[in-house]
Amino acid sequence: MRLLVVAVGQRVPDWAQVAWDDYAKRFPRELQLELKAVKTEPRGSKTIETLYAAERARIESAIPRGTRIVVLDERGSTLTTLALAGRLQEWQNLGGDVALVIGGPDGIDPAFRQAAHERIRLSDLTLPHAMARVLLVEQLYRAWSINANHPYHRE
Numbered sequence: 001m002r003l004l005v006v007a008v009g010q011r012v013p014d015w016a017q018v019a020w021d022d023y024a025k026r027f028p029r030e031l032q033l034e035l036k037a038v039k040t041e042p043r044g045s046k047t048i049e050t051l052y053a054a055e056r057a058r059i060e061s062a063i064p065r066g067t068r069i070v071v072l073d074e075r076g077s078t079l080t081t082l083a084l085a086g087r088l089q090e091w092q093n094l095g096g097d098v099a100l101v102i103g104g105p106d107g108i109d110p111a112f113r114q115a116a117h118e119r120i121r122l123s124d125l126t127l128p129h130a131m132a133r134v135l136l137v138e139q140l141y142r143a144w145s146i147n148a149n150h151p152y153h154r155e
Helices: 014-024 048-062 081-094 110-115 129-147
Strands: 002-008 032-038 068-078 098-102 118-121
Touching: 002 048, 002 129, 014 032, 014 129, 032 048, 032 129, 048 110, 068 110, 081 118, 081 129, 098 129
Parallel strands: 002 032, 002 098, 068 098, 068 118
Antiparallel strands: none
């Protein structure tokens, strides 16, 4: 199975890239992790609908057909770490790949968000995009470690 993180925004601070790389290299071969950063649409005087449409097109082009889409959304389902481990196990049992989508500065196109297979939230707090990437990869690794009975997670 492959976990594909599709994140709007190509530049992150060095600390965020180092943290991402550190966790990404820990994943086992049977659970591949890939990051696809897509370009943020320049803001200027464009309407929100124009911004959403441009970023949605980039997001959709980064996700292979048939991939399960999980959108990170502030209004999504709240999960504990153990519940995320359960979701990860379900995704693995279903087979196929899963794309976890992190939107741009203005969020994600509402129609795309609604059409996603699932919507989950990382936190009740508003997070900078770089922090969201790091938090997501750490929690995915932690979820895998729970399912694999690896000692990383301590309950």
